[in-house]
Amino acid sequence: MKDKIRSLADQIHGKAVAWRRHLHQNPELSFHEYETSAFVKGELDQLGIPYTPMADTGVVALIHGEQPSDKVVALRADMDALPITEVEGRAYGSKNVGVMHACGHDVHTASLLGTAHILQSLKADFGGTVKLIFQPGEERLPGGASLMIKAGALQNPKPQAVIGQHVMPLIPVGKVGFRGGKYMASTDELYVTVSGQGGHGAQPQQNIDPVVITAHIIIALQQVVSRFADPKIPSVLSFGKVIANGATNVIPDTVYLEGTFRTFDEEWRKEAHGRMVKMAMGIAESMGGSCDFEVRSGYPFLVNEEKLTAEIRGYAEDFLGKENVVDLDLWLAAEDFAYYSQVADACFYRLGTRNEAKGITSAVHTPTFDIDEHALALSTGLMAYITLRRLTG
Ligand SMILES: [Zn+2]
Numbered sequence: 001m002k003d004k005i006r007s008l009a010d011q012i013h014g015k016a017v018a019w020r021r022h023l024h025q026n027p028e029l030s031f032h033e034y035e036t037s038a039f040v041k042g043e044l045d046q047l048g049i050p051y052t053p054m055a056d057t058g059v060v061a062l063i064h065g066e067q068p069s070d071k072v073v074a075l076r077a078d079m080d081a082l083p084i085t086e087v088e089g090r091a092y093g094s095k096n097v098g099v100m101h102a103c104g105h106d107v108h109t110a111s112l113l114g115t116a117h118i119l120q121s122l123k124a125d126f127g128g129t130v131k132l133i134f135q136p137g138e139e140r141l142p143g144g145a146s147l148m149i150k151a152g153a154l155q156n157p158k159p160q161a162v163i164g165q166h167v168m169p170l171i172p173v174g175k176v177g178f179r180g181g182k183y184m185a186s187t188d189e190l191y192v193t194v195s196g197q198g199g200h201g202a203q204p205q206q207n208i209d210p211v212v213i214t215a216h217i218i219i220a221l222q223q224v225v226s227r228f229a230d231p232k233i234p235s236v237l238s239f240g241k242v243i244a245n246g247a248t249n250v251i252p253d254t255v256y257l258e259g260t261f262r263t264f265d266e267e268w269r270k271e272a273h274g275r276m277v278k279m280a281m282g283i284a285e286s287m288g289g290s291c292d293f294e295v296r297s298g299y300p301f302l303v304n305e306e307k308l309t310a311e312i313r314g315y316a317e318d319f320l321g322k323e324n325v326v327d328l329d330l331w332l333a334a335e336d337f338a339y340y341s342q343v344a345d346a347c348f349y350r351l352g353t354r355n356e357a358k359g360i361t362s363a364v365h366t367p368t369f370d371i372d373e374h375a376l377a378l379s380t381g382l383m384a385y386i387t388l389r390r391l392t393g
């Protein structure tokens, strides 16, 4: 079976690269993936795979194995691009100026179509159902995954496992990475306005200085992480935007801050929100000012179910060789696949796309991001193999 899948993956590699390049040239922003969605539906039509549109631009397709089994495996790809202008001079560069597949979601979509191609041609060899989830809006709140789940993507039939992959420019092409347990952080956006009473910088006694209040708030809030968080739960609080907008001799009326809070525990996350708001408001009030503190909750933390992840990692080692499967570190970025992992047994693994010899080293979310397309020869077959082993095991 391994060899059969490898040869099928080799056969469709050209197609997968063409799909990826088409998607790369025609990127669409989160929740506007209309052409992308139509493209996916068109390819599914050609493959004879039935599908249901969901959450506006999302698509859920089903491949039924011909042998009797009620096992269900869901495979997820995200389809959206980012508001980034791609570096010029690429043969398959973005035609949609200002929009770019800089997070590799073109690769995920093309790869899942390739996997669908392989599994569809092996229908006689397995039982159970493969659910293909092509989702919108990974890069923007509230996250396409949450909308797909609300719309019923994990019902009828309900999968026993949800599997996703994501490109990783830190890992050399030919390798994949796994981590069981907690892997990526919950992410909340913080929007804070500290108000005082502006005036001449020479007469602070007549003003309420929001800059000094803000300085106290920034320092004090770090204690939410250093004094209240359980040291076993990684937590990060960073303010990347602080606007006072006075002058050397002008105390402004307000100071505006934006920050991010990330962690790995839902209970602590809620507690931390409360502590931050209370502390900031208390400090502002005690100094004669006031504070408006808005927490915009983002994605939850992503947890790879331990048993499932160990099982899938074993299949990957079997398919690619042990030397081509690496460990992943905990990472405090966010990913909306986390929503699937909160309601189902899930596994999110990383696909190596780096090739230093070819100069392919740029990080995701940069204008120079690219992949070694050889990754597509491996990713389509690997996901098909994992799915078949899971359904037939
Ligand atoms: Zn991204």
Ligand SMILES: [Zn+2]
Binding pocket: 103, 104, 105, 138, 166
């Ligand atoms: Zn991404």
